Amino acid sequence: MFIKNLPHKTVERLSQYRRALLMILSKEKTHVFSHEIAQMLHITPVQVRRDLMLIGYSGNLRKGYDIKELIELIGKIIDSERGQRVAVVGLGNLGKAFISYFKGKRSKLSMIAAFDINPEKINRVFDGVPCYHINQLTDIIKQNNISIGIITVPSEQAPEIAESLVLSGIKGILNYTPKPLNVPAYVYLEEYDMITSLEKVAFFAKKNDERFK
Amino acid sequence: MFIKNLPHKTVERLSQYRRALLMILSKEKTHVFSHEIAQMLHITPVQVRRDLMLIGYSGNLRKGYDIKELIELIGKIIDSERGQRVAVVGLGNLGKAFISYFKGKRSKLSMIAAFDINPEKINRVFDGVPCYHINQLTDIIKQNNISIGIITVPSEQAPEIAESLVLSGIKGILNYTPKPLNVPAYVYLEEYDMITSLEKVAFFAKKNDERFK
DNA sequence: CTTTTATTGTTTATTTATTAACAATGATAA
């Protein structure tokens, strides 16, 4: 399904809507109102309705949105029809955390491989994901048509890993190291640094505190 | 130091500027141009200059910005003068990742305590951080005047942990579970979900790929 | 049958964030 130029933030929220909807799906409810979704995610009902408008979904005036239908539609929009395969590079704590957290999550993404240099980890399986030596990276990625790479290695090694990933034909990179990477324009890059997040929380917590006291 | 209403994004970038500046500080350079900072972080030089304008920092027309001075000024603005203490709740892979990643990072934030329910972890020290049982959470937080909490427990437990943190007087929470939390307005809450990030990368990687092929 | 109510869908307004434009500066070279 094709919708032109969905805003970045809307894409992010669609993923969150789906997650939230899956959580309440079990609870024998079949429909949900925009303000209920909004409350779950700390946003406004207008925001929700606007996003749903953008993806062309219509709810029922009296009952709200059909949960199952909406989950399905979001999938049609944000998932790739043929699925996408993912690899984690770096099986330290963060890499392991990602894999175990990913485990059992539905969706069209499948975690295919992990890479490390530690001999104790290589050729073992972690939460269903086999670990290979980093020097097999290109081969495994090409063979399995893996299109997304998650970088969780020590930051010094991040640039060379990124380069290998790009050369192996990866399409998107999620970088969890504090080292900003350079990749060609045809590779989508997202960077996240935990310390930056923490410092942001610290700043606004301090500020908030001053405001409320 | 006080600057009124620094934009959210600017605060985030200030933290990144500092990180980047600390990285190049060693390299015997004393000054840096806006376009150099920009290149490191994949943003525009104007963005950098604008942010620095907002915090009232002036560079040298010919030499650029004094790296040490700028690092110091950013510290005065985003750090709390008296420092802030941090605790991690949940010592699984993600909690451990956070602690080990945090280790050795300067800044006015100090990691004081970790909490878990696993007896094998309790009363041990991880990367310099002592682990306590969760039922000691309130006591330890109050005793040590901890103001920031990071939640890395399984998502079902997140709401009760958040509640305990709030009752213990925490000022800011960084939630890494996919369960959105509710906290009073005087507590600053930041939520991050790895799967959402991954789905976003998957979406834009797919889109990018179509555009470039 | 009419009014009230709660909701959706959409347009318009506002706010926030980014980018463009350009004057001012002062070192360097002509």
Add this chain to the structure above:
DNA sequence: TTATCATTGTTAATAAATAAACAATAAAAG
């Protein structure tokens, strides 16, 4: 001394994101 150059600092313009406003609708109540 004068012109050239690369840079900063700031204002103005644009774009992206959010929120407000409100008509349309259909169920329920009177």
